[in-house]
Amino acid sequence: MHSDFPILLGAGLVLLGIFYLGILSLKINFPSVILYILFGIVLADVLSDNEILHFASEIGIVLLFFLLGLEFNVKRLGGIAKKIWSSGLLDVGLSLGVAMLFAFLFGMDWFSAFIVGGITYATSSSITAKLLDDKSRMANAETEFILALLIFEDLIAPIIVAVILGIHTSGEFHTSDIVLLFGKIIGLALLAILLGKTVFKKFEELLIKIDDEDIKIVLLIGLSVSFGGLAMLLGLSEVLGAFLAGMMLSEIGKIERVEHTVSPVRDLMLPTFFVYFGTTIQLGNGLPLPWLIVVLIIWSMIAKILVGIIGGRWYGLSKKVSLRAGLSICARGEFSVVIASVATGTVKILGGIYILIAAFIGMILFDQAPKIANKIYGKGKKQSRNLKVPGS
Template identity: 30%
Template sequence: MLFIAKLLIIILSTKLAGDLSVRLGQPSVVGKLIVGILIGPALLGWIDNSNLIETLAEIGVLLLMFIAGLETDIKELNRTRNSSLAVGAGGIILPLFGGYFAGLAFGLDAQQSLFIGLLLSATSVSITVQTLRDLGRLGTRESTTILGAAVVDDVLVVILLAFMISFADPAAPAVTMVILKKVLFFGAIGLLGWKVVPWVMKKLVPLRVSESLISAAIIICFFFAWLAEVTGVAGIIGAFAAGVALSTTKYKHDVEHKVEPIAYAIFVPVFFVSIGLNVSFEGIADQIWLIVVMTVIAVFTKLVGSGVGARLTGFDKQGSLGIGAGMVSRGEVALIIATTGLSAGLLDQQYFTSMVLVIILTTLIAPVLLKRIFGDNPQAKKEEAASS
């Protein structure tokens, strides 16, 4: 029953915090992220990071990205592929060099500095997706470019991480195998999304059981996410791909209508809170300048690197800044990379907490930047109220 009480606190606090955030003129997601820090171990200590919380949070982020895929126009995604490549590349090159030289300046060795650069190159758009949804911007050319660039970032960062681990640990999987797995994954989801998903929906939806439609959709979402994980790609990319595949079928609107209540009632609130549960203020006084400098570099390099990539491929100033801001959040992808680097000996324990705080800060800053850039959208108030 203790877990039920914790779940009650999570759902109530995120809804109240989201509403308060909207009333204060910010996206609802900002309040939800902050309340995770408030009720977590860093402050009140009401909620701790258990395996069950992590599992529910993982389901939440998968459903969030699945919904984003459902709301994505595949034709627009194809049209923005060049922009996505430029934005993704710009969002890796600048943070990689920025993090590397900053690490050296703070006295870290070359290997740890390079890993920090790689860590700052990561992008997680799960928070960005929710913010764009709050602002009524999900489905626009800018949001589609951000989503496409996030896929580019995920693949390149994981491949670079594989290189680093292979040099540090001779027993690690060969880089060639890592690349091959990713090629197989994207080839597989392309074929599955085109041919298999419509067939599966056609076979499962008529089953004489309750909620066969949404059950079939979630099966596809989880299968794509699992396939992504086993091939070394982030599960959120698989979930997004599943949503895109279903968006081309006649079931799109029905699935979207049914999955949103499931996601936003329980799983997505737990995901938002889980990010705050990773915050710890213990021992940060000695590394406060490291945290401040790395956070500034993390924000600036994504904003400029991805923004320039967008500008060079035809976006106006506002759109380019918005795309750069949308790539700022490091979120759960960077947390996973940080944990991997710690276990592989690429990052010392003494810097782990500081880098986690940098990741959390970028995740909090991204929605605020997006609000300032895109906050004049006439649909914003309606979308914010609906998602809070």
């Protein structure tokens, strides 16, 4: 019956629902992102094929990471990369490797266990970045570490997806395929740097000359979406492409001009991503391997907290800030959904249930992270870094 439901009516009702849930979240002091995801789950049968919702969600997530990319020029990103690689590898070992071992011990074959490890690996970049913005924590001492770790995961997660798809479709995956994938990532990054240093070197002058705000919106969104689409064409994540597009324009003198133009569109589109994300979670019938789900939930939260505590210290953060970082990176999201969609049967249902619970618990831990850190280490002087909220 839902096939006869007008797509435009569905999109309009989604926007009205987002408005109501946004007001509700403010009244009850509850994360709006969770409400949006639950909204999508409830309306999954009606909205699963809604093309407008899907399109809007893609634009929203692309613009979020485009604006984040603006804060990281090549020099700054290079400095971060030198500091984050050890924490990133620790994350792979704890969040993917150990979870994979648990799945194998519960009777899964190695390929299914690898899919489960992939599902539990990556922190939700979109949820975490949105909460950093919502909670006014973009300027906190731990935020650079968190964003650096998310970027590292956004580089590793496409490789995991490619390996799983390669084995799933052909039964095997060659070393040359991984080399090719790394080549695509490096090539896309070099293209962004080259364009930023040449074609877009005087981009700010062009923006000043354009008086019509609508034309600016078309230009900037066109650039971010095109680079995200190029990444997808290469078999990479649109999130990575959008971030690189932002980095491409980060060399201009005043990025506030770009932020001021793009932020309103991002704020309109981004909530639709979380609604659409909710529609993709297939809970199925029954609860497969309930004890494995419990173990995975508990361990995946512990793993991320350990990555924050240990990796944060390696990155140069204090014990208190490292703990706050670890508590802030527990939510799973978009890459977990992509990986779970490759699975079948029990693993697919397990993945859907895991993602929903992990997203919920992760957002609660994010919300409570400052309080927990203060309770353990006491309140100290607020430290901040020169990282502005995109669109502020």
